Amino acid sequence: MSRIIFWLALAFLVIFAVRSKIRQAQKRHEQQFRQPPAAGQQPPPQPGRPARAAQAADAETMLQCAHCGIFYPASETVQARGRDYCSAAHATLPAA
Template identity: 55%
Template structure:
């Protein structure tokens, strides 16, 4: 019985290693549902348009001059020629 469990465990580990290697060592990514306007018709063009829209949504990240936290550029509070993550940090002296 011990030998059977050993071989089953070994087979499981080998299969897990192969699967992990095929995925490039990355954890599996969750699949997102297609937006309702992308139907079966125009699949290739619609997918590329979706990628372009997703790339347009990517925003530049800035580093707070006080705490060092990265935050979206649209939320910046500029004071004294520096960028801060909040108005409270803009009032404090820079670190």
């Protein structure tokens, strides 16, 4: 009889410890989403929004050079004769 009580008490303590750890992890997770991000840091991904979608929103548009065909960020474009080029050197070359 004492062995049964021992095993029941041990099982109860294990279940209690596991549930306590789960509650602590949930509280830490909730606090992480409540705190505003520090300056210069990206906010943590939202629960319904995957991290990949957040990265895609931050991605820059890529353009293709009219001369060599290489892809480059739109912020680095050099426009000439109504076309986009990857560098000033390619913009000055005769059209192919």
